[in-house]
Amino acid sequence: MSKSPEQRREKFGAEKNTSHVLSTTHASEEFDSDGGIVHLNQFTVLSTLGSGSFATVKLARKDSSNKTSYEGEPEGSNPDGLYAVKILNKSVLKRMRTMTREGRKMTVHTAYEKVDEEISVMKRLNHPNLVMLHEVIDDDNDDKLFMVLEYVIKGEIMSFDESTLSYTRNDGLAQISGHFDEDHASHFFVDLMHGLAYLHMHHICHRDLKPENILLHSDGHIKITDFGVSHFFSDERLVPLDERHSGGANGHDSIDKHLQSMDAQGKLTKTEGxxxxxxxxxxxxxxxxxxxxDIWAAGICLYVFVTGKLPFYSESPTDLFDLIEKANITYPKDMSEDLADILKNVLNVDPSQRSSIGDLLNHSYCDEAKSNRASGQHGENLKNSARRRVSIDDLDSVEIKKAITMKSRPLGKMLSNLGRQISMGRKSVEHSLGLDVQKLEDEEIDLKKDGKRKITFCACS
Known part of the structure; x- marks a missing residue:
């Protein structure tokens, strides 16, 4: 007998009590004369962001009287109180059924179950390169289910144009060809790797990575979204963070070791995406x-970022799969050696030889982007910014292994922002690698007392 959504949620155990996602069981709605929703609990609906066959996404503002940040939402990160509210009809979802075969066994699933699984996955996520779910509003007396999501203002990083069979960037700064330069693409790829590392270390694969599911934040960072077909491997051992990241000065080595052989894990038989x-x-x-x-799909995304083209395309599924299996990729002549090399590593036909996330983050193509991301450098103005190196070796706190790259700016402003940027860099490391910054700070106090121990961590590997 199949389990109810409520019973399935129980299997995620600690998530129910420790998740940052707020669960609300009462929905108070107000509508305009045309039947459109204008208020939902503490939210004022501003506009429609998009709609599909069974869901509508609204832009909403949290009322000024209730601007308290959600748990897990960085203080001051959302001063306008804007959120994307996904509205689904439960009755419609329950009528939408699909059948899957596992060996000789046929299983019937509803779209409602898939949404419930998506919510269960998103309750486990808290990372700057993943779109966060803040609240689920599910009233038994209302046919609607509301998901209050982080609002990422610039939306999809690129959109596919069927008339030209190409992708075009959506940031308003498109070149004639519509794609990104290698500098911007390297920063997006580093963000993508950090987001994937977090997912995989929590035994979740995304299964549908593509530019349409990668959103661009106003600060130039990207965030992975749409976990509708993601899979959580509940039978895999949950490795404690302190076991994963015990590499000391070479903390990035632990990422390599943990993710190096993951091609033998997370086995699936059903294709999605x-x-x-x-x-x-x-x-x-x-x-x-x-x-x-997932890593292969990230490589395809990188190729699309810099060329605007898909490396494999055919209207015929059979021909498309044949192209993918052969993987004869054409690399533009003006592509840098570093970029071509990392693409060849990530787009290796043999999954056992495909580069791991740790290998990719340590590739020379990602060096500058990693340094910028660790320092809090925003990606939007990278192309036009002058670089300068700032040494922080004299700080009597945690020493960042690589010097921070900063934009050229007036000295007074630069110095006033130094502490903030270092803090942001440490937070980036914390989120990307699962490091406990509070624990590091406690160790810093001990360091000041005895003046002997030296604590070092890698700024973004």
Whole structure:
């Protein structure tokens, strides 16, 4: 007998009590004369961001009388109190059914169950490169289900144009070709790797990475969204963070070791996602690693960022899968050696030889982007900014292994922002690697007392 959504939520255990996501069981709604929703609990609905076959997304502002940040939301990160509210009709979701085959067993699933699984996955997520779910409003007396999500103002990083079969950037700064330069793309790729590292370390594979599911924040960072087909491997051992990140001065080594052999983990038999982003092993009728398939899809995204084109495309699914399995990729002549090399590493047909997230983050193509991200440098003005190196070795706190890259600015302003940028850099490391910054700060106090121990961590590997 299949379990109810409420019973399935129980299997996530600690999430129910420790999740930052607020669960609300009462929905108070107000409508305009046309039947459109204008108020929902503490939210004022401002506009429609988008709509699909069974969901509508509204832009809403949290009322000024209730501007308290959600748990897990950085203080001051959302001064306008704006959120994306996804509205779904439960009755419609329950009528939408799909059948899947596992061996000889046929299983019927409803869209409502898929949404419930998506919510369960998102309750586990808290990372700056992943779109956060802040609140679920589910009233038994209301047919609507509301998901209050982080609002990412610039939306999809790129959109696909079917008339030209190409992707165009959506930030308002499109070149004639519509794609990004290698500098911007490297920063987006580093963000993508950090987000994926967090997902995979929490035994979640995304399964549908593509530019449409990568949102661009106003500060130039990207955030992964749409966890509708993501999978949580509940039977995998949950490795404590302190076990994963005990590498000391070479903390990035622990990421390498933890993710190096993940092509042998996270085995799936059912394919999901968008065909053009499938890995070669997904095109075969054999089990495959969801983790390794995610890394391949990230490589396709990087290729799209810098070319605006898909490396594999055909209207015929059979021909498309054949192209993917052969993986004969054409690299533009003006592409840098570093970029071509990292693409060849990530788009390796053999998943056992495909680069790990740790390997990719340590590739020379990502060096400058990692340093910028660790320092809090925003990506939007990177191309036009002058760089200068700032040494912080004399600080009597945690020493960042790589010097921070900062934009050229008036000295007074630069110095006044130094502490904030270092703080942001440490927070970036905390989120990307799961480091306990509070624990590091406690150790710093001990360091000041004895003046002997030296604590070092890698700024963004």
């Amino acid at each position: 968008t065909w053009c982003f499938w890995s070669p092993e997904m095109c075969k009728s054999e089990p495959f690693s969801g983790y390794s398939a």
